[in-house]
Amino acid sequence: MKRIGIYVVIVLFAGIVVSCLDDDNNYNYKQINEMQGGAFNFENFNLDYSVIEGEELVLAPTFKFTIDSITPDVSYEWYVDKKLQSGETGPTYTFKAEKSGTYQVTFAVTDNKTGVQFGKSTTINVRSIYQRGWVILSDDGGRSVLHFIVPTTQRYQATYGGETFTRDSLVYHIVKRDIVPNLGSNPKGLMNNIGDMDYSSEYGISVYDELVVKQDRWVELNGNTLEREVYTDEEFHGDIPTGFSPVEAAMTYSSKALLDENGLIYWEKKADVTDFHAGTYMSIGLNNNTRFSRLFQAYKFNSYKTDVMLALTKDDNSLVGILDMGYATEGTVITENSSYTSGNMYNITDPSGEDHFSNIEKTVVDALPSPYDAGNDITGAEPFWTVLLKDEATSVYELRYFGLEAERRYVGCMEGWYYETSLGVINDYRGMANFGNRRYAVIANGNQLYYCQYGWDAYGDVEYRGELMPLGGPLPAAVKALTGIDIANNLYWQKYPYDGQLGVALEDGSFYIFGVVETKLEDGTCTAVSLKQQFPNETTSEENKTFGKIVDVLYKLGRGMDYMSFAF
Template sequence: MKKVWIYAVITAFVGILSGCLDNNNSYDYKQINEMQGGANNFGNFSTEYSVFSGQELKLEPTFKFTMDSISPDVSYEWYLNHKLLTEETGPTYTFLSDRGGTYEVTFAVQDNKTGVKFSSSTFVKVRSVYQRGWVILSEENGRSVLHFIIPDTYKYSVTYNGTTFMRDSLVYHEVRRDIVPDLGTNPVGLMNNIGDMDYSGDYGIEVYDELVVKQDTWVELNGNTFEREVYTYQEFGDVSQVPEDFSPVEAAMTYSAKAVRDKNGQIYWENKGDVTDFHAGFYTPVGLNNNTLFSRLFEAYKFNQHYTNVFLALTKEDNSFVGILDLGYAYGGTTITENSSYSSGNVYAITEESATHFSNVEKEVVDARPVPYESSNDISSAEACWVALLKNDANQYDLWYFTLKGSKTKVTCEDFYENSLGVISDYRDMAVFGNKRYTVIANGNQLYYYQFGSDYWTGTEYKGNLQPLGEAFPSKIKSLSCIDVENNTYLQKYPYNGQLGVALEDGSFYIFGVEETKNEETGVCTGAKIKQLFPNETTSEENKNFGKIVDVLYKLGRGMDYMSFSF
């Protein structure tokens, strides 16, 4: 019994001693200096930036600690693609690269008192100065000349519904003139070949566009460098396969197929082999559909899914619209499967449930433009929509807006709207804003705005009148093009204005923002005006005129930028 009591006393004594030791240790611990708002709460530090090659980007992150927030005792580190930049030890870093690609930049700040380090990363996409922008094609003594206007971004503060946030807008301060030596002769026009865009990031690739210059000898230029990739006639493979007297006048190109119409009216078809290669295939030297003659072949866009799977053409014999299947697709890779594309190139009359708009069209088809539209802003699942202009002998114009759906055995029209525009006495060109659902038509030296289609959410059908847009120009309009950007990606409410490029016959070129005023309930436009963005206060006199302009085009860069500009 006495031993038990002794053991109890010893145990109690050890416990008291241990407690004293624990108390002594507790007096010496350090309080952690946290970052206000969390470890990744750096201000003025976006998750992604986009710059041109050779363009400086100054990164100036801001932060606050919970302790010593006014004058913290800290040190800084910067990493480029996970490699420590030993010479960069300050709170700012100026990024600069002459090579295109995506770079990861990491900023780290360490509290020197505790040794605790906080870091955050951003991805900087470096693009060629020619990836996106306005291309102007001019003729100089018979020579084809390309000029390029480079877009840049400007950040400014906006308050919307009580919330203040930063927005970007496009500005234009730099012009490159005559950028491609020995381009060719007798220019006619421009075309943008967009290609695949790997929308979901399955392949880890970004395919940028290709610029097609229509001239005596058509040429297809690399979208990043403007270097010649191929002359169009070389796409037949062997010179002996080029059709006799071949001279292309129109083309349609998607990531899975190509079609080109020559001056004799025949369309030559190419099934491509790879979605990442603009030239993975050859044109068949036999005219499409047993050498059927076509009077028109219209451009087409295809964005990764089966929804946009048809080209639009017009037969010469009976002036009928037809659909040409484009069903090719890549499953689980970049190779376009034969199983998906074996029906591509088949030509079908366009069928409707209760009407026959497309066969034996009595009016002259002036033009037709692809305007893929998707209500949820996911362009990869956009349907094949079109806007067509038709006129009679009295210059009375109609606008058609319709959706086509192709399958392996037919092409059908699912939605059709027909609106009368009235008399257009001197039609020059049109720019179609498919996402925003309006078109701008040039009549002589005057622009007109017209809203088409219907509102997806309310079902309201737009049937208004041509509205004059801005004042008359001092010269007749030669060509139009547009940037059809959609809503800002931060709030999905505050819209970006579409931008319109206008080339005049006197050599002038303008860029305008198109500002719409709409009824909030119905979406019907009640007024539209334009705001000049180029030329601006920085534009030199030389860059206000581009000689004898043949055509203008806003070059997208990639399919991802069809609906929103990646600032």
Template sequence: MKKNLIYIFILLSVMACLDDKSNYDYKDLNDFENWDRNGVSNVDSDYTLYPGEEILFEPKVRFSIDSLNPDASYAWYLGKEEEKTLLSEQLNYTYKAEEIGEFTLLFCATDNKTNVTFTKEISVDVIASWKYGWMVLSRSAGNESQLSMILSKKQKISVTVDGKDVSRDTVVYVGENMNIVPNLGRGPRRLVENFILPTVHGMLVEDEVMVLQESGPVELDGNKLTPVGYAKNEFFDGIPDHFDPVDAVLTFDGKWLLNSDNYIYMANLSVAIDLHSGFYLKDASLNGKKVKTLLPYYKGEGNYLIVGIDENDTYFGIVNDGECGYNSTDYVINPLNSVGACAEFRDDYENDLFKGVEGEFIFHAWANEANYYTSPAYFSVLDQNGEYLWHYYELDYRKENDKFYLTEESSESGQIPASIMVDYKCMAFFPWHEWLLVVSSDQLHFYDYWENRIINLASLPQFNSEIVGLAVKDYDSYYGTLNAHLAVALKSGEVYIFEVKYDSELEEMELVELYHKDGFGEIVDIECKFGQGNKPGASSMY
């Protein structure tokens, strides 16, 4: 009897094991070992939409068993696992973008036989249609200023790397909006974007765009591109005589206008999230210092210096060190700052590339992502009697005995080959790839200034009109996985956008056309609209 009980126990154990194994196998099949890769198709992981746009999700779900006729139920949620709101209990779902922001959709597929639920997260970035892209400033037949936008979105694409399909971000161009702002002004000159890099947790502020024109500068909301400020209305004690700004630098805590008579007028802001919280003074800044040029300003973390060149062809700096208080909730800029102070080289400083420079500057660009550890870097090109000198340099300042001195942190220079400067028209600079693009005789020439070599183009783009402007969106990509984008504006009113692809083995450049459109009119300026203060050097598309 005892022996029989043992046999019965063994038999029951085996049957239980077999039953468990059967359940384990079944559940294992439905755990979808490759769920993230194969479980759901026809749905991407990331989408970019404009407010008001809709997208129909029609996922195709593949179960490991019963794949043709699965016994399943489905649900869509807004939010992640911890905190989600039910949107639909159908397989297909139409999502409508109603407000700007970053959202997570959660798609759930439940195997009704096992009650096991599998999920897929989908990120939806809802952005203002005019937040990112390319701005085109044109002149109408009646000399009116016209601002247009080339619209862009982030998109996932599949590329093959080492024989494997991988997903990569790219930017696609989805159209354009012409002449967006009615009655913008007259006599267009140039565009300057003003955006804030948040320095306090929770700080939210949109970028703005200043349009410089003969009728006076106007600032536009960065999303709606509607007027939000006019420089003439922001003077505390009256508008200066002959007020006619031709350039501007717009920063975290101040605005500087360079007038046509070479004087600078400054507005010192008091609230970081209000770009109109300060006012200009009628008297010229810097004790009436005459200024030829304000260099392009990198609006990034820790850049506390604005660089210019005075009437004596000598570099100087403007201190720009305003910050909000630690853990500030009102975002008031600390009044104990030195914003607007002038920093100059010491009297005994000797470097003819910074002091009493001989020749004519034909190009300036910012050249790095300035931060707390890296001084602002610049790239300039100097015409010295037909010989063209490039200059890469870092400048900063220090304070001694209540006086500020401009300091040279580094300086490198070289000569650009004369062959690519014949009938020179314009230039563009790729800060992260360290290339210079020169347009001469309506031909494009890529130049590696560190290696002193001209980079061959796989094919030369053929344009039917003179090139009048260039703009670049370069990417600080550590692994070199993101290619720069180049915008080319033609006198005929056409704009081309190319992806710039470099083959390091062939040492050859290829320009892949991404966009081409005419009808922009007489183009005066073209600029990449970054939309945020941390985007000029971003390692991602958006």
């Protein structure tokens, strides 16, 4: 959508009319009434708001005049997209978010004594109720069932740096159950496919992602409505491989890769950055039918930097990089010049002199993308991964963290950005959630969660200890799946830090959302960590505390920008 300008309005539609009081032609004018602090000095009126469909937002701006500051003689007008709202003549206005989209709401105050008019506008982003939130995939007797927990906001007072201000916080009061009829059967897992970011609002994109449900027949769902867009096998356009049964995938806005149970990766080179399905999967296995045992999701948030996918070869247990180079220079078409090497596979060059990527002797348990940027700007995030390995003989786990860089015929580890640490014995590994920008992972061992801070500080000067720290007490049942939100708002603009949020599904069908509260030294080293429960909460009904036989959980981003900061 085109983002509407929000810095208005000194002159509202007709201009400022300045009249003089008691003009008796002797030029003895009285002082003009003005706004204290300047013409735009309306308080309790943000530059923008973010709400979901069905919410109501009460706007109640405050102001003071230089004259008549206590009981000013004024008139009020409210405009939505420059249209006067009839009957809205009071100092407050209730905006009803009936349909997703972007709206401009303008508040106008007229000093009745002078005719001078002051005003200010805000942008209200109304997102689909399913655009972002916590997705729970359950198995109801073989039927795939989706549930959705919607994040909303609640205003509160906070103090930071000696300043008290009003802040919005994430709360969870809305639960939608079994939201997609006839979804499919035998659910296996969930994946978030992130599309083009449209940073400059050039393309008017309103669907930023889609949800992929792994089941007997994989299905890709519209990111706003969760209606079926396409079955994954349909993207072969009739040339589907014999016995096709996908097990893992990596999807970005310029390429798609599917790992089949036969060990082959089928590749789709995309044609348009605004279309999730503008391409065709090739039915021939990637890299001359190389066999792979794993394929790991990648996020192409930035077209020039996140240019590689990560996979594990079957024959020699080596981590390799698959190029993902496509981008659009003008318009939405992904250029052939940028993407002609996409799909090429390369061994990962290790500048350290030690090869940490080839012929790995341990089991690669999992690898999660960890895009990181010191300034919390996802547009410049580098491609990092957090990889968990296991020594099968001892059950000792190891965590590795590294960044990759790629060129046309090269994939390598970023020099100085390889890290590994032993985590000790984990007897009942149940899953990992990664917070790449915050540099920690949460690992489940049976019914106990553990926190592990890894890597270095933003400047690479302080190496974190990389040890498991118990996170909260034992949970009521063993963990089934983990997911998280890696929120890390820029303090200069947002003024208040957020805790990372962790979603935890248990084998008994319950689901929890926790804030992960870190206590850190000045150098960033975490010395203590705890959990603050956000869901279930005091508004949660008994029905909405359990979700049957949970298969997988995922925080659906909506758009990649919300990976590092939650835009209210």
